[in-house]
Amino acid sequence: MATWEVAVATIASAARRTITKRPRVLLMDARTLEGLEPACYSSVITSPPYPNRMSYVRELRPYMFWLGFLDGGRAAGDLDWKTIGGTWGCATSNLSKWRPDPDVTTPYGDFPVILRKIKDRSDILSRYVQKYFADMYLHCRVVIDLVKRGGMIHYIVGNSKFYDVLLPVEEIYAAMFEAVGFEDISVEATRKRTSKKELYEFVVSARRPLGSGGRPKPAAS
Numbered sequence: 001m002a003t004w005e006v007a008v009a010t011i012a013s014a015a016r017r018t019i020t021k022r023p024r025v026l027l028m029d030a031r032t033l034e035g036l037e038p039a040c041y042s043s044v045i046t047s048p049p050y051p052n053r054m055s056y057v058r059e060l061r062p063y064m065f066w067l068g069f070l071d072g073g074r075a076a077g078d079l080d081w082k083t084i085g086g087t088w089g090c091a092t093s094n095l096s097k098w099r100p101d102p103d104v105t106t107p108y109g110d111f112p113v114i115l116r117k118i119k120d121r122s123d124i125l126s127r128y129v130q131k132y133f134a135d136m137y138l139h140c141r142v143v144i145d146l147v148k149r150g151g152m153i154h155y156i157v158g159n160s161k162f163y164d165v166l167l168p169v170e171e172i173y174a175a176m177f178e179a180v181g182f183e184d185i186s187v188e189a190t191r192k193r194t195s196k197k198e199l200y201e202f203v204v205s206a207r208r209p210l211g212s213g214g215r216p217k218p219a220a221s
Contacts, residue, residue, distance in 0.1 A: 030084060031138040033146060042148050047156035048084060048139075051132040051169060053125070055080055055088035084135045087128055095127050106133040107179035108172045117165045125162050133172060140176045147208040153182065155204045161196055170202035182206035 028035060030048070049056065057064070057080040064070045070079065077089025087095055111133070119126035147153060160167040170187045177185050184207040193199040 029082070031135055031142075033139070033142050036146050038145050039148050041146055042151045044143065044147060044151070044153040045156075046154075048136065049086075049132075050158040050160060051085055051129055051167060052158070052160045053085070053087055053128055055086055055091075057083060057086060058088040084139075085128075085132050087124075092124070095131065096124060098127060098131055100130055100134055104134045104137055106130070106137055106172065106176070108133075108175040111172065114165060114167060118162045121163045121165075129162070129167065133176075136173070137176050137179075140180045144180045144182060144208055149208055150210045151208050153177070153206050153208075156190070156201060157204060158193060158201045159199055161198055166198055170204050173204045174206075177204070177206040181209065183209050 026035070057076055061070060061076045064076070070076050074090065077091055080086035080088045081091035081094050115126050115130055118129060143153065155173055157169050157173055159169040174185045174187055184205075186205050188203045188205075190201045190203055193201060
């Protein structure tokens with residue numbers, strides 16, 4: 001109860017503060033983040049889709065139809081293919097034909113072994129995991145240039161399990177952040193999720209070095 005009361009008091013205090021800058025909503029591809037100003041942001045706080053093959057487009061498509069964002073079933077599948085981690089509808093057939101870019105290799109030592117273990121049970125799920133992290137690595141490679149020197153990033157992520165293969169999502173994110181040049185990387189478990197016993201949510205944080213002039217490592221081998 002004490003923790004809840006502190007959280008409520010903190011939110012109430014923050015809500016009383018004057019908003020000094022007008023909020024903006026920007027539509028863009030998270031893999032490229034085109035249009036954002038370099039070295040502009042002192043803090044990035046986000047929770048990207050978890051690599052558990054949940055489709056947000058599938059779950060929200062009735063509302064998206066009602067609001068006019070979608071005009072047919074194919075439109076929902078096309079939008080899901082554009083999202084990170086989307087594999088619903090036609091996105092599934094697209095995934096079966098997808099081939100990884102050899103210049104975008106997830107910088108985590110055990111990643112090929114994990115993919116092989118998943119592929120032993122399901123080729124499509126192995127492709128899904130590989131594409132998810134390929135997309136997120138592209139994101140990591142551009143986001144470092146947008147953060148101010150000394151600025152922090154905080155990513156709330158959840159690990160996953162495919163059959164008997166545990167996917168250490170938090171460790172892979174930490175490896176990607178390190179590969180693109182972030183430092184002071186930390187991983188903190190925040191809560192136990194209500195599904196499988198091995199699944200947790202984590203906050204993966206990192207800082208852009210004060211002396212960083214940009215992306216030091218454009219790709220991993």
